[in-house]
Amino acid sequence: MEFSRTGKLRVKTAMTPLFLLFVSNLLVPALPEEILLPPQPENVIISGSQLTWTPAAENAMYTVEYRREGARKWQNVSECVRIPSSSCDVSTIRNAERCVRVRVRAERGGRTSEAVEACSHHGEPCSPEFSLSPGPGSMTVSLTKSSVFNTRHADNGNHLIYFGREGERLQKYEEAASKTFSSLEEGRRYCARVQYGYFSEPAGPPRCLQCETTLVTETVGTTIITCLVVFIVLIILITFLFYILIFKFKKIKEWMKPPYDIPNLFPERHPEQRVFLPSTSEERYDVITSMTAADGLR
Missing domain, CATH: 2.60.40.10 (Immunoglobulins)
Structure with missing residues (x-):
């Protein structure tokens, strides 16, 4: 600032770098800090006493927490606090009388991600x-x-x-x-x-x-029609098969019979080879010349 010849106060148009920095901080909002992503929920799986997950960030450390049935707070699994691996053995916190929930969170550079609860696929008695x-x-x-x-x-x-x-x-x-x-x-x-x-x-x-x-x-209607058509076709095929088996069974056997020739077991002899057996003695009989009715049969 400076005074003019008339004695009035005059402000210089040139602003100092400090003033510019102050104005820029007021006008430009502060950039948000980088958000640390947690492990993907579908990849945090518990099977028996083994908890596994897929790392979501590079150079991140992971902490596993558990909460027993009826408890109010989550507690750290002592063996799995700020570990670089992507698995944890939770056999020490499992209880045969109470079901236990487990979750994992990522940590890096003083930032902590949201905790992701583990799910199970099959064979877990505490999962429906x-x-x-x-x-x-x-x-x-x-x-x-x-x-x-x-x-x-x-x-x-x-x-x-x-x-x-x-x-x-x-x-x-x-x-x-x-x-x-x-x-x-x-x-x-x-x-x-x-x-x-x-x-x-x-x-x-x-x-x-x-x-x-x-x-x-529409899909349901189409499915029903398709099922009906298949059912009718099956009925026709089954009926045709029964007809073939019942009425054409003999014909099928003849078609399936292999061709063959029956040998002549009694070949015909030539006349000179015929054997004549001696004739037996003829039976004697009398020739009836007339018949007379008996007295009782008249």
Whole structure:
């Protein structure tokens, strides 16, 4: 700033570098820090006492946590804190009386990713078995009760069904038995994940995500027509085979009979070779010349 000849204050148009830096910090928002990606949920699998996952970031360390059934907090698995590998043996935290949930998170450069809970495929007693049955604009989640889990918790145990469109956030439903979702978009892919619940709280690792495509009404009609046509064709073929076997069986045997010649076991002899057997003595008899009726037969 400087004063003019008239005594008025005049501001220089040239701004100092410090002032420019201050203005730029106000106008330009701060860039967000790099987000550390967690392992992909479909790749975090628990099988027995072995937990495996696919690394999501380079040079990242991983920490595995567990939470027993009925507990309120997650705790670190002491053998698997900030490890560079992509697997962990969780046999030390497994309990025969209570189901255990496990999850893994990535760490790098002071940043921590979200924790991803492990799921199981088959053979895990603390994970419910289920299947998806698609229909025209509907999907049924068919559940199979676990005798071990339900015996242990009686009426306090149920199923937590997470259901929704593929690629979208799944909604949670508490169900005691199988559930059918209707009014769905036909020809759209939907996914489900199922987990045991104890007093409405998750218990044990969930069964891994399964996805199916809902059927289209036209497709169902076409399928029914195709099945009917196949059924009719099979009936015709079976009827034709029975006809052949019952009425043409002899003819078929003749067709299948191999050609052959029967040898002449009694060849014809020449006249000079014929053998004449001596004739037996002729039987004697009297010639009847007349017949007279008896008295009693008149």
